[in-house]
Amino acid sequence: MANVKIVTDSSVQLTPEEIEKYNITVIPLSVEVDGKNYIDGEDISRPELVSFLRKGIIPKTSQPSMGRFVETFDKLGEDGSEVLAILITDALSGTYQTACSAAEMSSSKVTVINSKSTDRGLSFQVLAAAKDLQEGKSIEEIKEHLADIRSRTRVEVLIDNLDCLVAGGRVSRLAGAITKLINLKVIVRLTEKELIVYSKGRSKKAFIKHAKNLAEEYKDNKVIDMGLSHVDTDPELIQQVQDTILANNDNKDIDVLKRLTSPIIMTHTGLNAIGVITLNEKPFE
Secondary structure (H helix, E strand, O other), rough: OOOOOEEEEEOOOOHHHHHHHHHOOOEOOOOEEEOOEEEEOOOEEHHHHHHHHOOOOOOOEOOOOOOHHOOOOHOEEEEEOEEEEEOOOOOOOOHHHHHHHHHHOOOEEEEEOOOOHHHHHHHHHEEEEEEEEOOOOOOOHHHHHHHHHOEEEEEEEEOOOOOHHHHEEEEEEHHHHHHHHHHHEEEEEEEEEEEEEEEOOOOOHHOOOOOOOHHHHHHHHOEEEEEEEOOOOOHHHHHHHHHHHHOOOOOOOOOEEEEOOOOOHHHHHOOEEEEEEEEEEEOOO
């Protein structure tokens, strides 16, 4: 079997140690702030984007560069290696479509997978693929494994305000204005096709109420891995959400990854959001 190298995009929530351990190539995505394009991790950091949001400056997502993908695929395949690209859901970005076009242009053999996820949910798939390759599994076997992981992953975001979703055209301006007036908080869930509003509440207590509901649901579907990505959110609230969700879990010692999310995700969620990403034992219906 040919050597296979893994590529993902910078919406992924991987630690530097994970990236190094599995030799994962991360292609940076871009955001536009005040008309200027910034490349994630190269000329803008996660804390820097938070500072823009704190100033009331709402960024926009920017279409990824086709050339960057082609160049990366070609370089990784120079030694005869194949490339496996596992990327952010097409519900949030045009990255997957761009990568598919780049794969056709590349001189390397490239397989592109739409993760239908992002952030730590994307990481679950990337890390599984990396481990599968170490075990000598084929691309087809890995595809099946990733489909299984996808079916057991849930990505939700606890949204403190709708400014960024309104700016991105995902929620009407009227709905955003009403939300501000009544201090409404919303929980959105990522489906295979879109972000949907799953639950609403009048204060941040709605986040804890939702976490309690998840804890009840997960009694029969244990959480085996979890990430809590955020946008400069109160650490105490993040910890409270974690403790509440895992209250009924057999394994309360899960190493929950809590980090700032990527700039590309911040453009959708806005300040004080919490991404709740779980990998569970059984598929979700």
